[in-house]
Amino acid sequence: MTRRPLPLPWLQPGDAFPDPGQAWGPDAPAPGLLAAGGALDVDTLLRAYGSGIFPWFSQGQPILWWSTDPRMVLFPGEFRLHRSLRKTLAKFVADPHCELRFDSAFSEVIRACATSPREGQSGTWIVPEMLRAYQALHRRGWAHSVETWIDGQLAGGLYCVSIGRAVFGESMFTRAPDASKIALAGLVAFCRAQQVEMIDCQQNTSHLASLGAREIERANFVAAVLRNTQRPALAWEFDPVYWRELVLPKA
Structure with a gap:
């Protein structure tokens, strides 16, 4: 049986972040992954850090936002x-x-x-x-x-x-x-x-x-x-x- 991919919110620049508690859990392919997309401008980064969220992605990937549990x-x-x-x-x-x-x-x-x-x-x-x-x-x-x-x-x-x-x-x-x-x-x-x-x-x-x-x-x-x-x-x-x-x- 093919496993359906987990939903992942896609952010447009300026969108609010999901609640950190909605991040993928320990059994997911990428525990702690919360959302993708958005922007890396100063205001967005400040909102992210102020909510316990940080960006982490590699070359060729979209912006990925994380809130790991535990931290x-x-x-x-x-x-x-x-x-x-x-x-x-x-x-x-x-x-x-x-x-x-x-x-x-x-x-x-x-x-x-x-x-x-x-x-x-x-x-x-x-x-x-x-x-x-x-x-x-x-x-x-x-x-x-x-x-x-x-x-x-x-x-x-x-x-x-x-x-x-x-x-x-x-x-x-x-x-x-x-x-x-x-x-x-x-x-x-x-x-x-x-x-x-x-x-x-x-x-x-x-x-x-x-x-x-x-x-x-x-x-x-x-x-x-x-x-x-x-x-x-x-x-x-x-x-x-x-x-x-x-x-x-x-x-």
């Missing part, structure tokens, strides 16, 4: 600073030739994320449409890069979306050992200092789990997003004093 998140207080990373981070913080920056090279960071090889993946989901979309978000102050600089060179980093005090991690890259982990540690230190409740990680990976990320129910995630997007916006400036949240003794 992988990192609570800043649960970040696992393993002994080796703690030593690396302490050395980085003490070295005057090393610096963590926000938003000084956003385009370079997202392009590096797009071209970095991923285990088990032959291509990238950061297609040209996505590059343009997140650069537009950055110009409007909604997307940010966290950058690890060593000897004046960009060694690694990540980019994210931020609405109010809701932070949505997107992708990271590294050109030097532990450079992306240092960027993530910097984001965690910043989020701790700014009382950010959680960092969205979207997908469950063993790498993120090893650093303390865990899954929560989608309903709880969406409720947290709705709550935190209404809080005052973060000031995206990194003060070295934030490292006290991880590696320096607190005063």
Whole structure:
């Protein structure tokens, strides 16, 4: 017997998103898939993230919108600073030739994320449409890069979306050992200092789990997003004093 394909809402630009609870379930071919189509303009992306929805698709596919259940998140207080990373981070913080920056090279960071090889993946989901979309978000102050600089060179980093005090991690890259982990540690230190409740990680990976990320129910995630997007916006400036949240003794 031929199995009928599951219905999938097709969005026109400007259409409202379906309720995240309508996303395909665990037995579907693509669990968490919610809708297709629509647009990647700034307003649409803000509506999506503010509802617990994110875009993810490959070259040649239509725009696909997801709301996974469960959702992988990192609570800043649960970040696992393993002994080796703690030593690396302490050395980085003490070295005057090393610096963590926000938003000084956003385009370079997202392009590096797009071209970095991923285990088990032959291509990238950061297609040209996505590059343009997140650069537009950055110009409007909604997307940010966290950058690890060593000897004046960009060694690694990540980019994210931020609405109010809701932070949505997107992708990271590294050109030097532990450079992306240092960027993530910097984001965690910043989020701790700014009382950010959680960092969205979207997908469950063993790498993120090893650093303390865990899954929560989608309903709880969406409720947290709705709550935190209404809080005052973060000031995206990194003060070295934030490292006290991880590696320096607190005063």
